[in-house]
Amino acid sequence: MIGHNKQQTFFKQAYMSGQLSHAYLLTGPEGVGKKLFAKTFAKGLLCEHKSFFTNCECTACKQAENNMHPDYHIYEDKEEDSRDEKSNLCIESVRQIAEDLTISAFSGGWRTVIIDNVHVLCLADASAANALLKTLEEPGINTVFLLITHKLDKILPTIRSRCVNMPFEPLLDCELAVVLKNRGIEPDPILPYAAGSMSMALALTDIDVNELVSSLVDKSLDKLGRQILAMNDKNTFFAAVSVIQGYFLKIYKYTLNSEIAAFLQYMGNVLKNLAYNVNMPLLLLDFYVKLTDTITSAEIK
Numbered sequence: 001m002i003g004h005n006k007q008q009t010f011f012k013q014a015y016m017s018g019q020l021s022h023a024y025l026l027t028g029p030e031g032v033g034k035k036l037f038a039k040t041f042a043k044g045l046l047c048e049h050k051s052f053f054t055n056c057e058c059t060a061c062k063q064a065e066n067n068m069h070p071d072y073h074i075y076e077d078k079e080e081d082s083r084d085e086k087s088n089l090c091i092e093s094v095r096q097i098a099e100d101l102t103i104s105a106f107s108g109g110w111r112t113v114i115i116d117n118v119h120v121l122c123l124a125d126a127s128a129a130n131a132l133l134k135t136l137e138e139p140g141i142n143t144v145f146l147l148i149t150h151k152l153d154k155i156l157p158t159i160r161s162r163c164v165n166m167p168f169e170p171l172l173d174c175e176l177a178v179v180l181k182n183r184g185i186e187p188d189p190i191l192p193y194a195a196g197s198m199s200m201a202l203a204l205t206d207i208d209v210n211e212l213v214s215s216l217v218d219k220s221l222d223k224l225g226r227q228i229l230a231m232n233d234k235n236t237f238f239a240a241v242s243v244i245q246g247y248f249l250k251i252y253k254y255t256l257n258s259e260i261a262a263f264l265q266y267m268g269n270v271l272k273n274l275a276y277n278v279n280m281p282l283l284l285l286d287f288y289v290k291l292t293d294t295i296t297s298a299e300i301k
Helices: 005-016 034-046 059-065 091-100 118-124 126-137 173-182 198-204 209-218 221-229 234-255 258-273 280-297
Strands: 023-027 072-075 111-115 143-149 164-167
Touching: 005 034, 023 034, 034 059, 034 072, 034 111, 034 143, 072 091, 091 126, 118 126, 118 143, 173 198, 198 234, 209 221, 209 234, 221 234, 221 280, 234 258, 234 280, 258 280
Parallel strands: 023 143, 023 164, 072 111, 111 143
Antiparallel strands: none
C-alpha cells in the first residue's frame, strides 16, 4: 500500500501491543484512500500470517479481497456515481450488522466491519444511526469497526465519542505519481489539479487537462463548449470544474475582479450541488453560459 505511513504504523503497533480499539473513525478529504486503507487493514487482521499492508496470497486474504471471508463485513454504497449523496445503508442493514456479530468469528479470530460514507446514514436515517450506536456500545469480543467519512461534522456526537478518530491527509504528489504510473497513466498533467486525491486524479484522466487549460487561456469558447457540453458523468464534470476553478482563482488573486469572484462562488455551489440529484444537461448548459459570460465580460487578459 502506498502512502499514509503514520496511520499504517499506528495500527500495526496498536495490534502488536494488544491496544486495538473496537471502533475507529477514518476521516479526511474525499478520495485520499481511506476505504482502501480500511480494507487493507481489515484483511491484515484476518490474514493467516498477519501480513499488514503487504501482499499476501493466503486463503484468508484471498477471501477478503473477494468479499467472501465470513468475518469480513463491508457496507458500502453501490451507486455507480460516487458524487450522489445516497446510501444503501438503512435500519435493516445496521440490524443485519448486529445480527451478524452475534455469531462467533468463523476463524476463531477477529471480526471486521467496514462502513463507508457513514455520514450518509447519520443524515438519512435516525433509526439506523441509533441502531449503529447501540451496536458500537456492544461490539463483541475481537471486533473492529472501521467507519469512513469525509464529513466528520455530520457524524452524531454520540457515535464520534465511541470511536477513535484517525485523520487522513491528502496523498503527496510523489505518492500519487507512483500509483498513476503503475496504472500506465502519465502523472504530470494531472498532479497540479488532483489535490492529493486519487479519485480526483482518476477522474482527471477522462479529461484532456492540457487542452482544457489551453482553451481557457486562449479564450476559445467553441472548444470549451465542445469539451464541457460533452460531459455526462458527474465525477468527470466535478474534475473539470475544479480545474477551471483553479484557473480563475489564479486570475482573481491578481485582479480582484468582482465578476470573477461571483463566478468562483457559483462554481463552489456547482461542486456542492453535484452531491445531489441534478439535471446534468441543464447544469452543463448553465455552466457553459456563465463561463462564457465571465470570460467575455470580465475582459480576462
